Amino acid sequence: MSQQIDHLLTEDRRFAPPADFVQNAVAKPGIYDEAADDRLSFWAARSRELLHWHTPFTNVLDWSNPPFAKWFDDGKLNVAYNCLDRHVEAGNGDRVAIHFEGEPGDSRSVTYAELTAEVKRVANVLAGLGVGQGDRVAIYLPMIPEAIASLLAVARLGAVHSVVFGGFSADSLRARIDDAGAKVVITADGGYRKGKASALKPAVDQALSDRGDGEQATVEKVLVVRRTEQEVEWTDGRDVWWHDVVPAASAEHEAEAFDAENPLFILYTSGTTGKPKGILHTSGGYLTQAAFTHRNVFDLHPETDVYWCTADIGWITGHSYVTYGPLANGATQVLYEGTPEFPEPGRWWDIIEKYGVSIFYTAPTAVRSFMKQGREIPQKRDLSSLRLLGSVGEPINPEAWMWFREVIGSGLTPIVDTWWQTETGAIMISALPGVTETKPGSAQVALPGVEIDVVDEKGEAVGNDAGGLLVVTDPWPSMLRGIWGDPDRFVETYWKMFADKGFYFAGDGARLDEDGDIWLLGRVDDVMNVSGHRLSTAEIESALVAHDATAEAAVVGASDETTGQAVVAFVILKESFLKDNSAEGLANTLRQWVGEQIGPIARPRDVYIVGELPKTRSGKIMRRLLRDVAEGREVGDTQTLADTAVMSVIARQVK
Ligand code: WTA
Numbered sequence: 058m059s060q061q062i063d064h065l066l067t068e069d070r071r072f073a074p075p076a077d078f079v080q081n082a083v084a085k086p087g088i089y090d091e092a093a094d095d096r097l098s099f100w101a102a103r104s105r106e107l108l109h110w111h112t113p114f115t116n117v118l119d120w121s122n123p124p125f126a127k128w129f130d131d132g133k134l135n136v137a138y139n140c141l142d143r144h145v146e147a148g149n150g151d152r153v154a155i156h157f158e159g160e161p162g163d164s165r166s167v168t169y170a171e172l173t174a175e176v177k178r179v180a181n182v183l184a185g186l187g188v189g190q191g192d193r194v195a196i197y198l199p200m201i202p203e204a205i206a207s208l209l210a211v212a213r214l215g216a217v218h219s220v221v222f223g224g225f226s227a228d229s230l231r232a233r234i235d236d237a238g239a240k241v242v243i244t245a246d247g248g249y250r251k252g253k254a255s256a257l258k259p260a261v262d263q264a265l266s267d268r269g270d271g272e273q274a275t276v277e278k279v280l281v282v283r284r285t286e287q288e289v290e291w292t293d294g295r296d297v298w299w300h301d302v303v304p305a306a307s308a309e310h311e312a313e314a315f316d317a318e319n320p321l322f323i324l325y326t327s328g329t330t331g332k333p334k335g336i337l338h339t340s341g342g343y344l345t346q347a348a349f350t351h352r353n354v355f356d357l358h359p360e361t362d363v364y365w366c367t368a369d370i371g372w373i374t375g376h377s378y379v380t381y382g383p384l385a386n387g388a389t390q391v392l393y394e395g396t397p398e399f400p401e402p403g404r405w406w407d408i409i410e411k412y413g414v415s416i417f418y419t420a421p422t423a424v425r426s427f428m429k430q431g432r433e434i435p436q437k438r439d440l441s442s443l444r445l446l447g448s449v450g451e452p453i454n455p456e457a458w459m460w461f462r463e464v465i466g467s468g469l470t471p472i473v474d475t476w477w478q479t480e481t482g483a484i485m486i487s488a489l490p491g492v493t494e495t496k497p498g499s500a501q502v503a504l505p506g507v508e509i510d511v512v513d514e515k516g517e518a519v520g521n522d523a524g525g526l527l528v529v530t531d532p533w534p535s536m537l538r539g540i541w542g543d544p545d546r547f548v549e550t551y552w553k554m555f556a557d558k559g560f561y562f563a564g565d566g567a568r569l570d571e572d573g574d575i576w577l578l579g580r581v582d583d584v585m586n587v588s589g590h591r592l593s594t595a596e597i598e599s600a601l602v603a604h605d606a607t608a609e610a611a612v613v614g615a616s617d618e619t620t621g622q623a624v625v626a627f628v629i630l631k632e633s634f635l636k637d638n639s640a641e642g643l644a645n646t647l648r649q650w651v652g653e654q655i656g657p658i659a660r661p662r663d664v665y666i667v668g669e670l671p672k673t674r675s676g677k678i679m680r681r682l683l684r685d686v687a688e689g690r691e692v693g694d695t696q697t698l699a700d701t702a703v704m705s706v707i708a709r710q711v712k
Contacts, residue, residue, distance in 0.1 A: 082491020199248025
């Protein structure tokens with residue numbers, strides 16, 4: 058079967074960066090040439106300029122044993138020193154590192170000097186609990202400053218953190234603890250979500266309890282932050298209160314330098330099925346690309362900007378763009394504990410107004426849910442401090458992009474649509490906001506120093522104005538170094554498809570337009586084949602969202618006797634629209650609309666109006682489950698859904 062993906066949607070809106078933005082931009086147009094001249098020297102120069110190396114490196118890339126890369130491997134550094142101490146030593150200790158906003162409304166601001174002292178104390182505590190270089194520490198915390206301090210304290214010791222998202226169950230936590238062989242868990246009594254104190258410690262207790270298989274957990278100590286004052290069960294000798302030991306610990310701690318390839322963290326991604334993969338990242342290359350992209354893609358001016366990334370630290374975005382990138386660059390950022398809807402819709406806009414946020418990085422799923430609620434809510438707030446918006450996690454449909462720019466960005470702010478993965482560690486494809494003329498819906502171009510192509514199934518470049526498979530053709534500094542404990546699976550999963558070319562295959566479909574700009578088309582597993590045409594989910598979903606009535610849409614291919622597969626759409630309507638219209642009348646209108654927008658071949662066979670879509674906890678639509686419904690099957694494994702009840706509601710609505 059040809060891997061060529063048909064292209065149907067046309068988008069010709071263009072936005073040049075505002076003149077004052079261009080003038081003060083961090084990244085200038087010459088950066089592309091500099092990287093193209095000599096990619097490795099480019100990265101070496103960025104690393105030396107953005108980081109402090111205790112022992113400077115002389116090697117840049119060692120690719121003698123692909124796909125196992127080493128970057129800067131004869132250099133030594135301390136990641137936490139780079140994120141903390143050096144800013145204090147440079148006289149910026151009084152700069153706020155974190156404006157913390159708790160969901161109940163409590164808030165505190167932590168300076169770089171305070172955060173540095175706190176991390177030193179936590180590092181001393183962890184060392185006292187037996188944590189040393191190479192040991193694994195599981196972190197299961199809400200979005201509170203202690204979470205960031207914990208990651209950095211582990212990094213400071215040359216140990217390895219494995220953050221497990223607070224929404225995961227005791228079983229998921231245990232599986233990740235076991236796989237990594239974690240020695241210590243850092244958790245909290247609980248955190249605030251949707252106006253309630255939700256518990257975390259009981260899940261840790263359950264995870265560590267005897268599971269009847271005779272296997273003892275590897276965990277020796279549990280360090281517990283008090284956040285919600287909920288009652289907790291206590292295991293003497295194992296459990297330690299943070300507030301008993303951290304304030305009493307010494308704030309003196311010398312940051313030891315570790316090898317550039319010292320492991321920094323493991324982060325589990327679920328993949329589509331099966332056992333989660335422990336994606337392994339190391340220190341020097343990862344921090345280089347995290348810092349470089351954070352500074353250039355977000356145009357960070359650390360003295361004046363207030364940056365806010367809404368991702369949870371349980372995801373890669375929370376590692377690279379809440380923790381390491383911003384702190385390495387000495388940024389001031391907002392950290393918010395709760396949900397956008399508490400105490401009422403508009404909380405995020407209140408926070409932007411309160412702190413004067415200038416750079417705002419979020420996910421398309423959030424943007425679409427705000428579109429659903431209506432623009433009146435953000436329009437009641439003063440969002441004039443915003444000067445740059447960013448998007449990550451899924452293709453952002455052109456209409457969602459336009460809404461984001463017009464309603465949140467007052468029609469002026471550049472938007473950077475950033476494509477990357479847990480595996481890539483940092484942003485790979487994005488506009489540079491003072492350089493690139495942006496196109497709604499396109500992630501645009503590979504960053505300087507990153508080599509991307511779109512190829513057919515033989516690995517041949519498809520060229521402009523064609524679709525195919527997205528690959529990374531050359532190693533990059535923040536690339537994953539492997540899957541924890543499973544080198545074969547690493548090779549098999551990412552490198553086997555194009556083994557002869559040495560390409561990394563990302564699993565995504567993409568198209569190059571006539572200018573060579575990249576459009577992400579969704580996961581190739583989700584591509585549909587209708588009468589021999591390979592259609593991308595992203596384009597048809599974008600067409601649906603372009604209709605006034607639609608807030609969000611998911612499209613799947615369901616087997617069909619005549620066409621092989623047929624397009625089936627699940628659509629959420631905007632609330633304003635629901636007030637005046639019946640949902641039922643609309644399915645036909647939307648079918649026709651798609652036919653007009655992108656052609657009869659893409660016209661959905663069925664359009665179902667639903668109230669919710671099945672999403673993972675990081676907000677990605679799980680099309681596999683919708684395919685089950687569309688084909689009339691029993692719905693498959695819903696464990697990784699944020700809300701497991703959603704599928705039964707959808708199945709009922711469809712019937
Ligand atoms: C998707 C998140 C389109 C893509 C940082 C990728 C995107 C997967 C974009 C990785 C984007 C991420 N446009 N699709 N700007 N960003 N994706 O590991 O399918 O949670 O392979 O990392 O999200 O998801 P992950």
